[in-house]
Structures are given as structure tokens and as C-alpha cells.
Amino acid sequence: MADALVLPAPPAAPASASPVSEPAWMRCTLIAVVLAMLVIFLFAPLVAVFTEALREGWRAAAATLASPDAVSAIRLTLITAAIAVPLNAVFGIASAWAIAKFDFRGKAFLITLIDLPFSVSPVVAGLCFVLLFGSQGLVGSWLIAHGVSIVFAMPGIILATMFVTFPFVARELVPVMIEQGRAEEEAALTLGASGWRIFRTVTLPNIRWALLYGVLLCNARAMGEFGAVAVVSGKIRGETTTMPLMIEMLYNEYLTVAAFTMAALLAALGLVTLTLKSFMEWRYADLLAASHRR
Amino acid sequence: MLTFSPRAIVADARPAPVGIEIEEIAKSFGATTALQPVSLSIPSGALVALLGPSGSGKTTLLRILGGLEYPTSGRVRFDGVDATGLSVQERRAGFVFQHYALFRHMTVFENIAYGLRARPRRTRPPEAEIARRVAKLLQLIQLPEIGSRYPAQLSGGQRQRVALARALAIEPRMLLLDEPFGALDARVRRELRGGLREIHDQTGLTTIFVTHDQEEAMELADLVVVMSMGRIEQIGTPADIRARPATPFVRDFVMT
Numbered sequence: 001m002a003d004a005l006v007l008p009a010p011p012a013a014p015a016s017a018s019p020v021s022e023p024a025w026m027r028c029t030l031i032a033v034v035l036a037m038l039v040i041f042l043f044a045p046l047v048a049v050f051t052e053a054l055r056e057g058w059r060a061a062a063a064t065l066a067s068p069d070a071v072s073a074i075r076l077t078l079i080t081a082a083i084a085v086p087l088n089a090v091f092g093i094a095s096a097w098a099i100a101k102f103d104f105r106g107k108a109f110l111i112t113l114i115d116l117p118f119s120v121s122p123v124v125a126g127l128c129f130v131l132l133f134g135s136q137g138l139v140g141s142w143l144i145a146h147g148v149s150i151v152f153a154m155p156g157i158i159l160a161t162m163f164v165t166f167p168f169v170a171r172e173l174v175p176v177m178i179e180q181g182r183a184e185e186e187a188a189l190t191l192g193a194s195g196w197r198i199f200r201t202v203t204l205p206n207i208r209w210a211l212l213y214g215v216l217l218c219n220a221r222a223m224g225e226f227g228a229v230a231v232v233s234g235k236i237r238g239e240t241t242t243m244p245l246m247i248e249m250l251y252n253e254y255l256t257v258a259a260f261t262m263a264a265l266l267a268a269l270g271l272v273t274l275t276l277k278s279f280m281e282w283r284y285a286d287l288l289a290a291s292h293r294r
Numbered sequence: 295m296l297t298f299s300p301r302a303i304v305a306d307a308r309p310a311p312v313g314i315e316i317e318e319i320a321k322s323f324g325a326t327t328a329l330q331p332v333s334l335s336i337p338s339g340a341l342v343a344l345l346g347p348s349g350s351g352k353t354t355l356l357r358i359l360g361g362l363e364y365p366t367s368g369r370v371r372f373d374g375v376d377a378t379g380l381s382v383q384e385r386r387a388g389f390v391f392q393h394y395a396l397f398r399h400m401t402v403f404e405n406i407a408y409g410l411r412a413r414p415r416r417t418r419p420p421e422a423e424i425a426r427r428v429a430k431l432l433q434l435i436q437l438p439e440i441g442s443r444y445p446a447q448l449s450g451g452q453r454q455r456v457a458l459a460r461a462l463a464i465e466p467r468m469l470l471l472d473e474p475f476g477a478l479d480a481r482v483r484r485e486l487r488g489g490l491r492e493i494h495d496q497t498g499l500t501t502i503f504v505t506h507d508q509e510e511a512m513e514l515a516d517l518v519v520v521m522s523m524g525r526i527e528q529i530g531t532p533a534d535i536r537a538r539p540a541t542p543f544v545r546d547f548v549m550t
Contacts, residue, residue, distance in 0.1 A: 183395035186362055189382045190389035191409035191464055201408075205399045 046267060053264035056257050064258040065265060072238045073246040074265070076154065080242065081222040084161040088222075089215050092169025097203075099170075100177030101185070114170050117163055125163050126231025129156060152234030157242065160228035165218045172214030176207055212280060220273050224266065311500045312372045312467045313338035314359065319368035321354050328354040330524045331368060336517070338373075341494045342502045343511035346521035347547070352504045353392075353472055355521075359502065360470050361385045372467065388461030388499075390471040394453045396445040402456050403428055403441035409464035431459040434493065451482040458493065469494070471503035475510060487514055508548050512536070520544050 021027075053061050064070055095114060099107060117125065133140040133150035143150060150156045184206065188198040204211075226244040233240040235249065243266050250259035314336040321329040329351040336342055344352035357363045359370060361382035369378045377385060397405050406428045410419055419427070432438045435455035445453055454474060461469060474490065475483045491514055494501045505511050511518050512532040520527040520535065520543075528540040539545035 183391050183393065184397055187389070187391055187395040187397070187460075188408065188412070190360060190362070190387060191412055191460065192383045192386065193408070193412035194383070197412055202397055 049260055049264050049267055052256065052260035055260075060257055061261040061264075064261040069238045069241070070246065070258075070262065073241050073243050073262070076157070076241065077223050077243040077266075079154070080158050080161050081219055083158050084165060084222045085215060085219045088162055088165055088218055089169050089211065091166065092173060092214060092218075093207075093211070095170045096173035096177050096207075099174050100180075101182055111174070114167050117166050122160075122164050122225065122227030123231055126160050126228035129160055129163070129228075129232050133159075151232050152236065152240060154240065156232035157229050157240060160232045161222050161225050164225050164228050165221045168218035168221065169211065169214035172210045172217070173207055176210040180206055213277070216273050216277050220270050223269055311339040311498050313374075314468065314500060314502075315369075315371035315374070316355075316359075317369045317371070319355065319358060319365045319370065321351075321358060321363060321366050327524055329358075329365075332521075332524075332526045334519060334526060334529065336500060336502065338500055339498050340500060340516045341491070341514065342500075342517045342519060343515035344502060344504045344519050344521060345506070345508060345511040345547075346527075347506055349523070350521040351524040352519075352521050356470050356472055356502060356504050359468075360387045360389045362389075386464060386467050388464060388466030388469045390454070390457045390461050390469070390474050392473045392476055394445075394457035394477075396453060396457060396460070398445050400444075401441065402432075402437075402443050402445070402448070405445070405456060406431055406441075406460045406463050408460065427463060428459075431463055434462070434496070435459045435489075449482075450478050451486055454478065454486060455489065458490075462493075462497065466499065469497075469499045469501040471501070473504055473506070475505070475507070483510070490514065512548075520547065522547070 022030075065074070095110070098104075099111060130151050131137050133143065133156060135141060135144055135151075137151075140151065148155075150159065184202050185198050188202045193201070224244055225242075226248070229242055230245055230248075233242065233245060235241055235245055237249070241249065243262060247259050247262045247266065250262060314334075316332065316334040316336075318331040318333055319329060320327070320331040332351075332355065344355060346352045354363060358365050361380060361384075365378065369376060371377060372385075397408065400408070407424050410424050410427065413419075428441065429438070432441060435458060437452060437455060440448065440452065440456075445456070448456065454477075458471075458474075471490075475486060478486065487510060490501075490503070503515075512535075515532065517529065518532055518535055519529050522543050528535055528544045530538075530540075535544065535548060539548055
């Protein structure tokens with residue numbers, strides 16, 4: 001009788017740890033492919049930039065960055081980002097709010113419009129600004145007559161940067177705000193809170209992470225924008241040259257070390273942004289988890 | 295269970311509960327009509343159920359009372375005074391939302407204190423007074439220990455009671471609840487039904503809740519308003535409606 005109950009020997013342990021996951025060789029291949037891509041497209045260029053910048057030593061690199069033209073370019077880039085990013089954060093919040101919380105005619109069109117800077121080449125955008133605000137332009141001739149120059153000056157650079165980086169904040173916020181809906185704001189309203197108070201105490205805390213990501217992305221792009229800024233700036237050395245423009249100019253003049261030093265600094269600014277984001281995520285991990293759980 | 299004077303919870307100086315007059319209120323969203331002109335008189339201090347299937351206009355009517363929607367036509371009066379044009383904040387209606395809409399980034403304490411902190415400076419109670427009132431409300435909902443937790447850490451039933459406490463904290467003139475038991479399982483539902491009745495009786499507030507569950511409406515309410523397709527089919531006490539359904543719709547809806 002007992003013999004009849006003997007089950008066949010269990011099959012050999014399957015290749016993968018769980019029946020729903022891929023076999024080991026597949027996972028290894030995928031990981032290897034991803035790693036190879038990372039090395040080729042991210043790490044190798046970064047390492048190359050920094051080694052090239054430091055080929056003639058720290059002293060040469062420092063001398064490049066201390067030159068008046070370089071200082072002016074760095075200052076211009078930072079000022080541009082410092083003005084364009086906060087303004088775009090405000091516009092981004094406003095447009096995301098309008099899209100997520102209101103129903104109105106032409107909403108789909110507005111969403112398309114927000115994406116426009118992504119689909120239009122930055123060079124074209126820059127040219128549009130030149131046409132509009134240049135000395136031959138409709139608005140430009142009037143402004144110049146009143147002593148305001150936009151093109152080939154800082155205002156034009158800021159405008160072009162704002163155009164190119166406009167979608168970042170709005171695109172981060174719209175899905176988050178749609179998902180969260182209006183209920184919490186309505187609740188605050190029934191509790192007697194004013195509009196501004198609701199925004200400050202309910203809306204803003206609920207979108208703060210998406211807003212932070214949007215602002216960081218926006219900032220990275222604002223500092224790195226080349227095409228649109230190249231057209232409107234006029235590339236006046238020491239006056240309207242931003243860091244990306246200066247890198248190109250140095251490179252074209254065969255000043256490789258100087259070009260790469262500047263590039264390394266720009267890359268470092270990007271890395272600082274990323275580090276900041278990771279640090280915030282780590283620092284506020286608990287809060288983040290609490291606000292995402294339902 | 296309650297060792298303090300329940301009458302003092304909601305308002306320190308307690309006004310008489312509000313009577314609500316609804317006159318020919320209609321609401322349409324674009325081309326769709328959510329509410330035909332409906333009229334209804336709610337006696338002060340009553341516990342009223344707006345009962346009907348989805349799409350019957352019951353939530354729309356509740357939101358109009360709370361000021362979250364403006365009616366397309368018609369008037370609302372509180373104690374005979376026209377309230378149609380009052381803003382949400384001016385109405386001071388305690389509102390409990392279907393999914394409670396607790397502020398997820400605030401503790402239970404901060405959620406309940408929100409309405410008190412939102413007051414203009416001259417009527418805002420001092421911090422100690424806020425703490426005292428929140429503690430009282432937490433006792434009222436029989437969850438005295440949960441002030442420091444976040445909404446995500448609460449069960450569905452606890453969230454509903456916190457939402458109720460938050461609505462009561464503003465010393466509302468009336469209490470409006472949108473499907474207050476809709477998101478809960480059957481056992482918790484029955485438990486909390488008794489809880490709402492108790493809170494209504496203690497506070498004496500005119501209370502209106504929306505439900506699609508006829509058993510819930512019949513068991514809990516003093517007055518049941520049966521609605522269908524934007525119209526009021528019948529208004530009456532539960533016994534009334536059971537004994538003499540006014541329309542075939544009411545008979546079918548109440549029998550099932």
C-alpha cells in the first residue's frame with residue numbers, strides 16, 4: 001500500500017529562483033547590456049571630459065576658469081538659470097493647476113502647446129525671438145527706440161532659455177495633480193481656508209516632490225541650453241557668452257584643455273544637481289513613503 | 295464611554311440647529327441635467343438621508359448645500375436667510391467626503407486642527423485651546439490615541455471617523471456627508487452607522503447624508519428623501535416610505 005503512495009522524485013530545481021522570473025542567463029545578459037550602455041554613453045564621456053580638462057594639471061584648469069571671459073560666462077549662465085528656473089516653476093505650477101483642476105474648452109490644445117518647446121528645434125525658437133525682438137522686428141524696433149535691447153543681450157538669452165525649459169515643471173506636475181484630484185482642496189475649502197492658504201498648506205506639500213524634480217531638470221537644461229541661446233546671444237565674448245557657447249568657441253579655436261575644463265565644470269554643475277536630488281530623496285525617504293501610500 | 299459633557303463638544307456657545315429650505319433648485323452641467331427643480335424642507339436638527347441610485351442627483355444636491363456647486367436656478371435658505379450666494383467658507387457646513395479627502399501629509403491632529411488654524415487671526419483659538427478641542431474630538435470619535443499618526447496608517451473606518459472629527463472641529467452649522475460608509479466593508483459599516491447616529495444625537499446638528507443603500511437610510515435616518523434621475527420621488531419617515539411608497543420606483547428601490 002505504502003508503495004502506491006510514493007510520489008515520483010521531484011524534478012531538479014528549476015533554473016530560476018521563482019517561476020515568474022526570467023532564467024539566470026537572461027537576467028545576466030540584460031544587466032550586462034545595461035551596464036555596457038551606461039559605461040559607453042555615460043561614464044566614459046564623463047571620465048574623458050575630466051581627464052582631458054586636467055591633462056595639463058590643476059593649475060592650467062584653474063587658470064582657464066579664472067580668466068575674465070570664463071568668469072563672465074559662468075556668471076551669465078548662473079544668472080540666466082537663477083531667473084529662468086523660478087519663473088518657469090511659477091508658470092509650470094499655474095499651467096499644471098489649470099489643466100489638472102479645471103475643465104475648460106481648449107484644454108487639449110493647451111497641453112499640446114506646453115509640449116511645443118520639446119518638438120520645435122531650439123534653433124528655430126531662437127530665430128523666432130530674433131525676428132520678433134531684433135532691430136528689424138515688430139516689437140524689437142519699438143523696444144530699441146526706447147532703449148531696451150533684447151536680442152544680443154541678457155534678456156534675449158533668458159527668454160530663449162525660458163522657452164526651451166518651459167515644459168519641464170508643467171510636465172512633471174500635471175500627472176501628479178490629475179491623480180490627486182480636487183478632493184483635498186475642496187475639503188480645505190469647506191474647513192474655511194482661503195485660496196492662498198489652501199495652495200500653501202495643501203496643494204504645494206502634495207506636489208513638492210514632482211515640483212522638485214521638475215525644477216532640477218529645468219535647471220540642468222537651463223544651464224546646458226545651446227541652440228536657442230546661440231542664435232539670440234550674438235556670442236559677444238565676455239558679454240553674451242554662456243558656458244555652453246564658450247565651450248564651443250574654445251573648442252573651435254583648438255583650445256582643447258580650456259574647452260574641456262569649462263565642459264567639466266558644466267558637467268559638475270549637472271552632477272551637483274543630481275546629487276542634491278538623491279540627497280533629498282534619502283533625507284526625506286520616510287515622508288516620501290508616507291505621502292505616496294494611500 | 296464618554297465621560298465629558300457631549301453638548302459642549304461642537305460649540306462652546308451652542309446655537310440652535312439650522313433648518314434648511316430648498317426651493318426649486320436645479321443644476322445642469324452643460325447639456326446634461328443633474329437635478330430637475332427640486333424643493334425640500336429639512337427641519338432643524340433632523341438626520342436626513344438622500345437615498346437613490348448613482349446618477350440620481352443626490353450628491354449634486356448635497357454639494358449645492360455645502361456650496362461646492364452653485365445651482366443653475368433656485369434658492370437655498372438656512373433658517374429663512376437666503377444662502378444661495380454664500381461662499382463655501384461662509385456657509386460653515388461640515389463636509390465629509392466620499393473618500394474622506396484627509397490631508398495625507400498631515401498627522402491626524404493637524405488634519406482635525408486645520409479648520410481652526412485656517413481662521414482669521416482674531417478668531418483663531420490659541421494653541422492650547424486647539425489642542426484641547428482636538429483631544430475632545432478624538433475622544434468623541436473614540437480614537438483618543440491616534441493624533442500623531444498619518445492618514446495612510448489608519449484603517450478605512452478610522453479614516454472616516456477622523457474625517458468626521460475634522461468636519462466637526464469648525465463648529466459647523468450643519469453636517470453633510472457624501473456616502474460616508476461607501477468605502478467600508480459590511481461589518482465596519484454597521485458599526486459606524488451607530489456611531490453617526492450617536493454623534494448626531496450628541497451634537498444635535500442638522501445632518502444630511504447621501505447613500506445608495508436603502509437599508510442604511512431606513513435604519514439611520516429620521517427623514518428619507520428618495521431620489522431618481524434628478525427628481526425627488528418621495529419624502530417621508532422610513533416607516534412612511536415602507537408602508538406607502540409613492541411611486542413604482544420607490545417601491546422597487548425600497549423592496550430590494
